[in-house]
Amino acid sequence: MCRCPFHDDKNPSMKVDRRFHCFGCGADGDVIDFVSRLEGISPKEAALLLARAFSVPYEDKGSPSRNRRPHPRQETPEQQFKRMERYCLRVLCDYRNRLGRWKRDYAPKGPEDDWHPLFVEALQKQDYVEYLLDTLLSPDMEERAALIASYGKEVRNLERRMAELDAGAAAGRDGHHRGRPAAPER
CATH class of the missing domain: 3.90.580.10 (Zinc finger, CHC2-type domain)
Incomplete structure (x- = not known):
């Protein structure tokens, strides 16, 4: 509501x-x-x-x-920046949420259990993604612009990777499966 x-x-x-x-x-x-x-x-x-x-x-x-009709007007550089900023924010938030789920769902149950690769990724990337999100939410326009210019390609790669993981999960395979069932994505 x-x-x-x-x-x-x-x-x-x-x-x-x-x-x-x-x-x-x-x-x-x-x-x-x-x-x-x-x-x-x-x-x-x-x-x-x-x-x-x-x-x-x-x-x-x-x-x-x-x-024959005129094409929609071209985006201004400011509109392009805002669109890319929203895109980066959306992808990074999605990834941050997944990292949190992976950290919880793939955590080893005991000291002898193998560490699932998605659990390891969550441990390695969570602080980094939080830093990127903090920068995107910063009031400093130059910082945000530098982040988008520097990490735009990396964000697109992250989105592609999440789509591949989703497709693999939908097909019933988890490329990183190590002998225990994968926790469902929520």
Whole structure:
């Protein structure tokens, strides 16, 4: 539940899950409807905005008449920076959450147990990822810009690795399995 941004809401009246619904003003829809209404743009523009914001590849297969329309405006350098900043923050938060789960779920049960590679990774990377997140949340714009420029490729590699781990888990294999069942991802 949250306060609805579409009317003067003093108390939380909007329920948000896969869809949103405001019990106060009746606003309802999916993520595209939400962004469209919030930004005051068409649903198609909202979908394109979301695709760009979350680096989702898309292909516009519109009719030939649509191809003659002007293309959406190019992002300014500031918009590109903000998009990349949000992207890095999202990926690093996801990774930090996984590290916490791995540290808990893959911890050895006894002194004779082997250390699971994901447990070791959690021990090695947790402080580093916390440092990167602290820097991204810093009020110093130059620090944030330097981090994004320096670690952007590493963040993309992290996202790719997490997707590969998810695909391996979905296929029923854990590339690092060492004789005990893997704890489920939460």
